[in-house]
Amino acid sequence: MNTDVLSVAKIAKLAAADGVATAGVLQKFGFPELRYRDLSDAENVEIEARVESAMGSDLRVSGKNDSAVWERGWGEVANELTGQTISIAALRPPYFRGEPTCRLDGRYIRPLDASFEYDASLALRRIVFEKFLGGFDRVAEIGCGTGINLLLLAEQFPQVKLIGCDWATPSRDIVNTMAKQSGRDIQGHLFNMLTAEGWNGNAIDGKTAVLTVHAMEQLASNWQAFAAFVRARRPGLCLHIEPILELYDESPFDDRARRYHLKRGYLQGYLPFLRGLAAAGQIELATVQRIPFGGLYHEAYSIIAWRPRG
């Protein structure tokens, strides 16, 4: 069976990013060798059946106004961090368990390195941050979870001010501990994206980028309050790294991801809404980019970047 490596050139192409800039950022922060192989026909059949069977089971559905599962999950991460220096490794979300099969460029592949999806995901984040966030004074991440993106940003942009919001209290507390340990201008706040209650967002201005990573995904079709909150504060850029339902095509491979996305109650209708605003001249939709990479079930790394107009 063909084995291959997710090289710097390949990951740059996957992210539609400049090869030289990608090589620069990955050399600076490290990029392990990520090997994988194609699946045999029999393995493909088996994987397709496994995905179908998982979709027939009970899966947690997003979009409800209930933070309990995140309070519990991030509470466990916060407990483990007690007395430790916060590091990128310590902030790895526990749901990255090492997928034995991933989606890459329109097919399933078998990673040959245990941390393939997670390490590729960190590299993709760094590449996308480098491409979009370099010129801003402040980045506000909403739905920041363990704060891992804030720590990546703190490393990558030593001068930038950072804000991390989440509706889970342990997230806010981890971010504020990160600020104390690093001496950096990093603030943690509570904020509910479903209701736009909590943090007032007054710090957002034209030199601020608002960021979401796998967080709007949790809103299903209930993103209106959050979209109005962000639009009213007129950030310099809004950058999303999210699973985007409307970017899947008509193939059976994508149909499985689409049905999984819908079954989990992930983000829907947001891209058509932004397209409508762009057509009406109210925003500039700078980038809509599918990144054809994901875990077994769907692709969570697509990029949308937009800014207010006028």
Ligand SMILES: C[S@@+](CC[C@H](N)C(=O)[O-])C[C@H]1O[C@@H](n2cnc3c(N)ncnc32)[C@H](O)[C@@H]1O
């Ligand atoms: C899949 S995690 C992603 C965390 C982080 N952005 C990352 O990339 O690791 C989703 C995050 O969104 C947060 N979240 C979900 N619904 C939210 C809401 N209504 N308001 C604020 N945060 C929310 C969760 O608490 C969780 O931290």
